[in-house]
Amino acid sequence: MIKIRYQHFFKTIASTFKVIYPLVLIDAYLRLIQNTVFNPNGFFIKIFNLSWKYQSLGRLFTPLTTILELLILLFFGYLLTTRFSLHKSPDLSFNTVIILAVACVNISPDLRTIWNQPPLLLVILISWLVAHIFGKIPWPTIRVSLALFSGCLLNLLQQSDVLIKLPGISTSARNLNWWTLGPLVMIRNLATWLGLINPFSETKQTITSPSATANLSAALSHQSLNHLPYPINLHSIYTSYAFLGGIGCTLGLILALLIVKKERLVLQNIFLTMFGFNAPLLLRLPVLFNPYFLIPFIVSPLISMLIGALFIQLGWASPAVYQIFSGTPSFLINFLGTNGNWGSLIATIIAIICSTVIYLPFVKAEVDYENKTLD
Known part of the structure; x- marks a missing residue:
């Protein structure tokens, strides 16, 4: 019942x-x-x-x-x-x-x-x-x-203060604490899935945290992205890899929809999603309040962040440091934020592919459910 x-x-x-x-x-x-x-x-x-x-x-x-x-x-x-x-x-x-x-x-x-x-x-x-x-x-x-x-x-x-606000992700910390960041990312994505945070506005990319500012100063002083004081920080990991296509890393979702031949929905949203505006996609599919998409919507950004951190930690990619243009496509944030580091672009592409793989079985399950409902 x-x-x-x-x-x-x-x-x-x-x-x-x-x-x-x-x-x-x-x-x-x-x-x-x-x-x-x-x-x-x-x-x-x-x-x-x-x-x-x-x-x-x-x-x-x-x-x-x-x-x-x-x-x-x-x-x-x-x-x-x-x-x-x-x-x-x-x-x-x-x-x-x-x-x-x-x-x-x-x-x-x-x-x-x-x-x-x-x-x-x-x-x-x-x-x-x-x-x-x-x-x-x-x-x-x-x-x-x-x-x-x-x-x-x-x-x-x-x-008033009666309604408790959701915990935010602090930009004042210099050292990145994975045990704190991971749960906060999950809570924030869950809050969006539950409709507690409206998905209308795109995620703005900023480099105003102390660690990001210190990295920018070091890069400008030495004309190099090597030996930065804080290579792993909120800007280089969270804002650079957790929003590929908007909250929930929905560029992977768009590619999964393309694979299952949802061409019309993809055509309407692919350009918007590339720039991080995924509210229409989240509502039309829908992703919000849909139990089929809860797991990939939360897991995909975490995996994307881990891929970015791994590439930076191993020295295969540089962390995003430089200020980028307003409205830069999300898949170019790392490439342009590193002044054209190809390792960062490769890490971004791998993160998008992983997001696609994560979303694909859930998209297929949703399509099968729709087909059964229509029958």
Whole structure:
């Protein structure tokens, strides 16, 4: 009975993901254009030596994508409530929108309105609760009043310390502790899989940690990547190898989908995934909340990081040190961050191949399950 209910619950979420997928795809392409074209340090601007004259237009992209993503989440909650409630009361879905909208608005001290995105899991929980609890309240006026009150209460909780934040990965440590980093990477990927962290934004590559900064200073002083003080650090291992294709190392997932002949899905997402924007892929397949993909989504980045660390430790590859262009494709981060070290590129390719091998059996199992369901 529990398994049947979970399957129905997951199918409802997965089918709703498909409805919002085109909007998420548009949002991802807008973010890609913002990072690579409408940015003075953008990848395409620098690679093709283009003159950058669109500073005012580039500033519009951040509020545009923020508003679009918030509207997508509100629309997602609206659709979910409608499906969970089986269309019993048409106004129930608007109660979900009211709760989410009120919960996400934040007025800054200078009276500016700031919109915070609700996590996907929160949207799902609110949609389910509204469908099953608010549906038992016979008067629409009371439902709206309760929605406003619930939204205000949730807003206060989000602005206080009552809701515990997920543990982050510190960038202040100089020495890399594998016993700490491994579990934190697993927790962060699990949190994304559970919808606690929205996958809309790409992962920004930074070299601001003390160890990465020390490596950069040493490389510039000696004009060499040999004998760096901290070859194994968070930038050279975590940000350089754990996000090949975005969180979950989904470049391997794209190649696995290509092998099983999911050409249409691959064609829509391969360009985005190369640049680290994998939110459309995570929602459309779907990967999020899908038990078939939990293991590879967590394991693949760990294996990729180990491959990078092994190559650096054995001296077969140099650690990424130099600052790269905004929106650089994830598979070129190590190559360009080492000023063209071929060992780093080989390590990256091997990591992507391993990710493909890890994802492939799970992709085949998902495809077989879809085929059986259709039959």
